[in-house]
Amino acid sequence: xxxxxxxxxxxxxxxxxxxxxxxxxxxxxxxxxxxxxxxxxxxxxxxxxxxxxxxxxxxxxxxxxxxxxxxxxxxxxxxxxxxxxxxxxxxxxxxxxxxxxxxxxxxxxxxxxxxxxxxxxxxxxxxxxxxxxxxxxxxxxxxxxxxxxxxxxxxxxxxxxxxxxxxxxxxxxxxxxxxxxxxxxxxxxxxxxxxxxxxxxxxxxxxxxxxxxxxxxxxxxxxxxxxxxxxxxxxxxxxxxx
Numbered sequence: 354x355x356x357x358x359x360x361x362x363x364x365x366x367x368x369x370x371x372x373x374x375x376x377x378x379x380x381x382x383x384x385x386x387x388x389x390x391x392x393x394x395x396x397x398x399x400x401x402x403x404x405x406x407x408x409x410x411x412x413x414x415x416x417x418x419x420x421x422x423x424x425x426x427x428x429x430x431x432x433x434x435x436x437x438x439x440x441x442x443x444x445x446x447x448x449x450x451x452x453x454x455x456x457x458x459x460x461x462x463x464x465x466x467x468x469x470x471x472x473x474x475x476x477x478x479x480x481x482x483x484x485x486x487x488x489x490x491x492x493x494x495x496x497x498x499x500x501x502x503x504x505x506x507x508x509x510x511x512x513x514x515x516x517x518x519x520x521x522x523x524x525x526x527x528x529x530x531x532x533x534x535x536x537x538x539x540x541x542x543x544x545x546x547x548x549x550x551x552x553x554x555x556x557x558x559x560x561x562x563x564x565x566x567x568x569x570x571x572x573x574x575x576x577x578x579x580x581x582x583x584x585x586x587x588x589x590x591x592x593x594x595x
Contacts, residue, residue: 408540479584
């Protein structure tokens, strides 16, 4: 059994609740671009940045009870456990597919914008429970961004990507299978799958480029085959506060 140190000594929180809490805390300043409004400071960064940099902006302010140290540690097959806090997972679904369309969504905070993308699922790599019925189906993926970001450009850049692997958590009502999802840990777990099966992680790379000390997953799955192999091995990570 592997042991990891909790990044913030709190109770283990379900991933979706952690994500929502992080998104709200990231927007505590009342107006977009709190360093002077859109066009200056943080607003200028968001307005000019590409999709990976825009998604990376919220990472330093997110309040996570724990954070997967590596890409494969966020797979649904990995269980996080600790005395008195129950079990948790870094994601509920890891799926390969592509974005096929988008429309503006309802932001979860006045300082944020929301992009609702249609994601066509080709393969379920890993999931909590049997979600293979999603293969060949489409789901909605909500992507929250800084309110100063160029939403049209970010959405079009995401649509311009080919195959992707997303680590997702469901949101909203709970029909089965869930139709609405968010990308794990504020968009960090988005992998760009290349024609030869290699995977790059542009949002995680952008987080590290901004500040290597910010929480971001280290890449330990460089190909789709690596990810499939890791998903086949159930693991337990013990959270500890010592």
